[in-house]
Amino acid sequence: MSVTLNLAQGVAEFLLTTQGSTKFGWLGIGIGDSMSNADIVVVWPNPDGSTTISRRLPAPHTLPQPNPNQSAVKLLPVSNPVRGADGSFSARFTRPLVLAESSLKTTTTGFIWACSTQSPSGSNLDATFVKHDNSGLWKFDLSKPLSTSSPRSIPYDTFVYAHASVMFVAWAISMPIALIIAIFFRSLPNWVRIHWGIQVFATTLLTIAGVVLGKIMHADKPANLHTIYAIPLLSAFLAQALLGGLIHYLYDPNRTRRPIRNWIHRGFGLLVFLAGLVQIPLGIMTYTLDDRPFYAYVGWLALLLAVFIGLGVRAFVRNRKKKYDHVNLDQAQMSNIHGVWATEEEEEGDAFAPQGRAMK
Numbered sequence: 183m184s185v186t187l188n189l190a191q192g193v194a195e196f197l198l199t200t201q202g203s204t205k206f207g208w209l210g211i212g213i214g215d216s217m218s219n220a221d222i223v224v225v226w227p228n229p230d231g232s233t234t235i236s237r238r239l240p241a242p243h244t245l246p247q248p249n250p251n252q253s254a255v256k257l258l259p260v261s262n263p264v265r266g267a268d269g270s271f272s273a274r275f276t277r278p279l280v281l282a283e284s285s286l287k288t289t290t291t292g293f294i295w296a297c298s299t300q301s302p303s304g305s306n307l308d309a310t311f312v313k314h315d316n317s318g319l320w321k322f323d324l325s326k327p328l329s330t331s332s333p334r335s336i337p338y339d340t341f342v343y344a345h346a347s348v349m350f351v352a353w354a355i356s357m358p359i360a361l362i363i364a365i366f367f368r369s370l371p372n373w374v375r376i377h378w379g380i381q382v383f384a385t386t387l388l389t390i391a392g393v394v395l396g397k398i399m400h401a402d403k404p405a406n407l408h409t410i411y412a413i414p415l416l417s418a419f420l421a422q423a424l425l426g427g428l429i430h431y432l433y434d435p436n437r438t439r440r441p442i443r444n445w446i447h448r449g450f451g452l453l454v455f456l457a458g459l460v461q462i463p464l465g466i467m468t469y470t471l472d473d474r475p476f477y478a479y480v481g482w483l484a485l486l487l488a489v490f491i492g493l494g495v496r497a498f499v500r501n502r503k504k505k506y507d508h509v510n511l512d513q514a515q516m517s518n519i520h521g522v523w524a525t526e527e528e529e530e531g532d533a534f535a536p537q538g539r540a541m542k
Contacts, residue, residue, distance in 0.1 A: 185211065185295075185320070192279050194286050195258070198225065199272045200297065206271050207300040208311050210238075213284040215292040215319070215406070216468055217242040221284035223255055225273040228305040233257060235275055236307040248308045254281055258393055295319040308443070319469065342469050345395040349465070352388035353458040354479075358486055361455060364448075366493040378426070386423065389416070408464045415461055418454050422447070459483065 186197040198209055206227070212220030222238040224246070235257045239248035258274040279286045296314035303310045319342060360380040363373055370376065393416070401411060425447050432443075466476050 186292075189279065189286065195274070195276045196223075197260070197272065197274045200270060203494075207298040208302055209271065209273065209297045210295065210314070212240070212294045213286065213291065214240065214294060216294065218468075219245075221249075221281065222246050222295050223275065223277070224311070225257075225275070226311070227271055227304050232305065233273055234302075234305050234307060234309070235273070236309070243473075249283070251281075252307060254278060270477075282332055291321065293429050294318070295320065302495060341395055341399045345399060346391050346465060346469070346475075348388050348395065349392040350462065350479075352385050352392060353455075354462060354482060356384040356388065357455055357458065358489075360385065361451070362489070362493065364451075366497055374430070378430070381423070381426070389419065406468055408461070408468045411461055411464060415454070415457050418450075418457065422451050422454050426449070 184199045186199075188195040196211065198211060200206060208224055208226035210222055210224040211220040214220030218240055220240050222240065224238055225233060225235045229235055235255055237252050237255050239249050241247065242337060255275050255277045258276060260272045260274045276454040294317065296315045296317040298312055302310045360377050363370070363380070364377045367373055396409070396412070399438075425443065428445055429441075429442065429443055432441075462479060463476060466479065
């Protein structure tokens with residue numbers, strides 16, 4: 183899909199074009215950063231050759247309903263066919279630069295888009311339509327000169343995907359591995375160094391990279407729940423790292439019991455990890471219209487849960503076996519003691535008593 187945007191005399195003119203699709207249902211574009219705050223316009227071709235344009239209200243994860251102010255957008259004729267032989271579709275419309283629901287500033291502005299191969303239920307502006315097949319996020323720098331050959335855009339979605347990938351590796355892969363080492367593999371000779379190395383050189387460095395990407399994404403955008411939640415989460419992560427360093431610095435090899443700070447580090451670290459797992463779906467719901475990443479994330483959580491449960495059962499079985507092995511060892515030692523202190527008459531009596539009873 184391509185978008186051409188022209189600004190002149192207080193009016194914004196959009197030209198939306200799709201190509202190479204033999205099946206096309208509808209196409210939508212919204213001014214905003216997500217479905218929860220975007221001013222949405224949906225267009226679709228009809229069987230009679232006409233085109234319907236419908237302005238919709240923001241609605242995250244539900245069907246957007248028609249906006250009462252439909253007169254704000256006006257459909258214009260296009261030079262190319264509305265529906266070309268190659269499956270292309272073009273729609274051209276205008277809207278004021280400033281509306282009550284949104285405004286096109288002369289700075290970087292966020293846009294969302296979505297499309298589907300299934301046609302809406304009819305040609306009326308309040309027609310229903312199914313969920314999109316594809317979607318994405320764009321940014322247009324409206325302060326730069328416009329080009330008629332290509333839209334003015336910044337690859338905003340590239341920063342979104344990079345931020346999501348880096349943070350997922352840091353908090354959903356690296357951190358769980360470090361926790362697994364600290365919880366279930368403390369018998370390893372260098373488990374502390376392994377745990378510390380993963381958290382410092384993987385989780386921390388990747389988190390810093392993700393924060394930098396996030397700052398680039400939100401250089402000129404208002405805060406949302408995902409960015410607000412990140413502040414206490416990152417603060418807690420920093421506190422947990424400092425506490426781990428303090429424990430390492432104050433470690434006493436001659437101690438007879440585990441200090442309270444160690445227990446705090448273990449419990450607080452688990453809480454930080456769980457809080458990070460909550461932050462990931464908040465980002466998914468904020469920056470994408472596609473539910474597939476969310477379902478994939480739920481599947482990953484199910485896999486992590488299975489791994490933790492499996493390792494927990496393994497640890498329980500091994501500890502139980504060690505306990506019974508210890509009891510058996512004590513019994514064997516008591517038997518040896520009994521054998522040492524038993525008299526010859528007792529030993530002979532024990533040996534021949536069953537046979538004597540049998541003879542009787």
